Amino acid sequence: MPFNTKLTRTLGIKIPVVQGGMQWVGYAELASAVSNAGGLGILTALTQPTPEDLRKEIRRCKTMTDKPFGVNITLLPAITPPDYGAYAQVVIEEGIKIVETAGNSPGPVIKQLKAVNTIILHKCTTIRHAQSAINLGVDFLSIDGFECAGHVGESDITNFILLSRARQSLKVPFIASGGFADGQGLAAALSLGAEGINMGTRFMCTVEAPIHINIKREICRASEHDTELVLRRWRNTSRLYKNKVSQQAVKVERESKSGKFEEVAPFVSGKRGREVFINGDPDYGVWTAGQVIGLINDIPTCDELVKRIERDAEATLSEVQSLIVPASKL
Structure with missing residues (x-):
């Protein structure tokens, strides 16, 4: 109805x-x-x-x-x-x-x-x-x-x-x-x-x-714990899928002594994120996902x-x- x-x-x-x-x-x-x-x-x-x-x-x-x-x-x-x-x-x-x-x-x-x-x-x-x-x-x-x-x-x-x-x-x-x-x-x-x-x-x-079937399967596999908050230091916080690249970005963000965005920029490239959806490698770049991934099966x-x-x-x-x-x- x-x-x-x-x-x-x-x-x-x-x-x-x-x-x-x-x-x-x-x-x-x-x-x-x-x-x-x-x-x-x-x-x-x-x-x-x-x-x-x-x-x-x-x-x-x-x-x-x-x-x-x-x-x-x-x-x-x-x-x-x-x-x-x-x-x-x-x-x-x-x-x-x-x-x-x-x-x-x-x-x-x-x-x-x-x-x-x-x-x-x-x-x-x-x-x-x-x-x-x-x-x-x-x-x-x-x-x-x-x-x-x-x-x-x-x-x-x-x-x-x-x-x-x-x-x-x-x-x-x-x-x-x-x-x-x-x-x-x-x-x-x-x-x-x-x-x-x-x-x-x-x-x-x-x-x-x-988007590539591998990414859809990755979403199904993930839990609500598998996201990462990135760019908080620059007050441009984004929730991304927790993968090798987003975790590297967080590490640089936390440990950077200069606080220059240029240090983290290579890890949050939108171009590499787009390639994730094409090549199906969930660790190739950053991509957005909400905590709701824990509900998707x-x-x-x-x-x-x-x-x-x-x-x-x-x-x-x-x-x-x-x-x-x-x-x-x-």
Whole structure:
């Protein structure tokens, strides 16, 4: 039975599950599969080397699904920043109505997109940042707990507290991101006030995810202890899979006397991380993964996964409802 939340109504999807934008993962194969399954698939803009390449990927995705899908635009510190405005303009020109934004100083891009009534889901790791995003006019907030993969922020607040704080203080609907992999998690997020969930690592471990099967098997093998926090010293903390390279990066970070980023830079190369997904060697470079890897044990299709989440969420919510016993009439 399709869910009825603000997220499903606004986005035109059946199941309140969003596939997060992931660098080197958010291609048309995955986004279309998630959308066809009833969730919201998302292309990752900066996975494409130029705005025109993004245009081609959007058009390719349109040939693979007639369901809604979105585009992620993440703004991160860079020596030579990408032309975010040009990527946003391609999104507008191609008629994409849903954009996930994240990162630093998203105001100009959000303003550009909102001028044509684009629906904005903005990801943030603190309530303070969420309040700032509300002032920019975003439609949904993606509340990203410390459990998440990639950029975790610097506050270390897990979702059990962060989502409740969002419910108490935010006037804009929000979804839960970080630590979600199954229907029980969706039921919990809805119970805490969220309108749906965002999943990244879980969707990496699906048949359609365009990454090497060895990496998917590594995710299945891993436990919740197998992630590493890197770059905390430079207040750019990222949660990465614990492998030889990320452990070397942490060692350099802890032992460096100069504190120069150049010492750790070779170990956190995004280029080598991309090669991991191609060559299947989990130790070749750094790659992002959330603590949720401890909950992932199989490699289903996106359709199988989303249907399972729907079924298990319904069963969980029904089971919880059954715990309420009407008072006896005297």
